[in-house]
Amino acid sequence: MTTTSLTPTRDWWRIPQRYVPVLATLTLLLVMYAVGVSQYRAFSNVQVVFNVFIDNGFLLVVAVGMTFVILTGGIDLSVGSVVAMTAMMSASLLQGGMDPGAVLVIALLVGPTLGFLMGCVIHFFEIQPFIVTLAGMFFARGMCTFISKSSIPITDPFWTTMAQERIGDPKGNFVSISVLVAFVVVLIGAFVLAYTRLGRNVYALGGNQQSALLMGLPVGQTKIAVYAISGLCSAIGGILLSFYTLSGAPLIAVGMELDVIAAVVIGGTVLTGGSGYVFGTVLGVLVLGVIRTLITFDGSLNSWWTKIVIGGLLFAFILLQRLIGIRKK
């Protein structure tokens, strides 16, 4: 047998299949941006792009956590509620006069703890992540109203500084601190997935759990870790959201988990696990953000159009994933 017959046909101009979904999203994003620029003069303003980041920083952070979970083939429905719970808790503790540093620490501990517990239930009792995180979702949402039935304003000086601080260039374009935090989370997330054993185990687990087990990988630890990571990201997202709104409201971020899942999937991560990138997730969040911006710029369109477009895109991307999957066979 000759060596050539063993090598799959691979021409230099052909893009490896695993990058196709991400590139499709990138193309889509560029097309949407080009459409915006051609239609609305103000769209080319750099601040428009920055605003997309400012408005979606917390979403981006949560989506990074969700990417870990979906890569293992799991799902985390609790993220929206955990975001709300974290914001509510921070607002409530600050209202009670607690030191903002201590509030941050507590807020950042609760999310991952809940995630860790959900991960343990999923692993040790072999229960579907869908149902476990659904329970987590109800629990966290319930905790929100348990803390307070109405919205709690935040007046703490540290929080207001974080909300209002602008980091900008001399021309007056700026981003918020949340955007920087989101970027750090994205970079760490991408590094962990690409360059650490934990990250590679996440991919292996999503590819074939049975094989991962037989190859001696720590399947259980990895599974629990991804839900804890998702919980941590939700907690960070919750704090960013409280910076953004300067309040905690019991019914904020309802349905956000679905936006996050949509962003991750549009970003090219396969729902059955094993394939996807944090960079894709960033693009997915940006696509969502740009759609909203386009609809706002138009002015005449109802904001429900956002949902309709996202729905259509989601369909298109799931079909794309399926087609690639079929072609492989």
Added chain:
Amino acid sequence: MSGRQPVLTMTAISKSFPGVRALDGVDFRLFPGEVHALMGENGAGKSTLIKVLTGVYAHDAGAIELAGQQVSFTGPMQAAAAGVSTVYQEVNLCANLSVAENIFIGREPRTFGAIRWGEMRRRARDLLAKLDLHIDVTQLLGTYSLAVQQMVAIARAIDIQARVLILDEPTSSLDATEVEQLFRIMRQLRDEGIAIIFVTHFLDQVYGIADRITVLRNGRLVGEYPTAELPQLALVEKMIGKELDVLESLEEQSKRDLAAIEANTPFLQAEELGRKGSVTPFSLTIHAGEVVGLAGLLGSGRTEVARLLFGADRADHGKVAVDGKPTALRNPIAAIGHDIAFCSENRRTEGLVGELSVRENIILAMQAARGWLRPIPRRRQDELVDKYVKALSIRPADPEIPVRNLSGGNQQKVLLARWLITEPRLLILDEPTRGIDVGAKAEIQKLVVQLSDGGMAVLFISAELEEVLRLSHKIAVMRDRQLITELANDHTVDADRVMQTIASGTHHEGPQA
């Protein structure tokens, strides 16, 4: 060989499961630099022995000595760390990761926690080059053929400084060239001093590569033999014991009386039945109590004929009559309505539901025939299932265990039982004996004879000519998606003649059967 120290010695190993004594005082020796075939029927204890060795099961009695040290592993990982690596029949790697990662995952070279991708790829390339495999290690494993994946699995195994390499039916999904390539690697590893345990059902392969053979039967050691001193026939005898008589008795009563059968009313008549791009129109008559063999090379259209007769594919040409009445077999439900049953060749993907129990799998077709609104009473289910588990000697004889825990031969029997329970009048068997051991094969063949004696019509498809000749009243020969002729299976017909029939014509491909 006797002067050297064995690398692995297993002494008086016993292992029981509830109700079954899977291993009973089995001894096993393995020397460095040999390929040692572990042979036995399904259920002889080969898998159990290997699982005991790799620590999947704890043994009840006996001792394992690896390189002079007493060992008892708690799992495959610990065994691998000690130098005992296993490559399984189904490649247990991750198709969504690159080749390099599949070799190194869990042991990646790192600095300060960060994986050094460059070094990992280089080491993967070097390792595969040693196996004479020059592929792009950055590509996803899933883009390569099963044979390459198998070799990547071996590369992973030997990189963990393997002293003992266990290959558990590695060749069952490889073609001849790929098997040869695997053998080359096995020889190379053997020459480097690695001891290889080779489990397979293919006798030819054993004689092609193994230095010594250990035979197990019913959980007991039959013996350990140098391959050169054990003729093939003797090996089969040792593997199946006295059951060989079954095959011989079948042989004697073969060449059955076609004339008597032809006098029966035809059960199914297909006239110029065909489907574009699938089978050229053919005519075929099957009588009650008749076994019609369908012979031909792989891809000659045998399965396609079966699918047309079962309505799994829809014919676009010709007509079918059942009991003399014209009918259209539009879909499997229609065919089942005419008491036609089809055991598919892909029993894992098209036939059995692995998670369901033996009982549930057997009941499935009957329940479907009754309609889902009329559940079969549990007591009736148990009765029926017990009857067929006994009749087909399905092992283990526990109808409540999931089907996926059964061996291939026993899975095939469950699939058969499922259709037999519906009391079909035509049973289509597509490669019912592929990948199962000699003993189970004989049982299934015996069953086909019994069923046809009882008046059932059987369409028997097999790549093994001997088998077709042994069972059939008449043989329909397929070639290039065309039914070229029908041979009455009388004394003038033998394997050579069928092969000549297949080979005759424009092409001169050698018969492969």
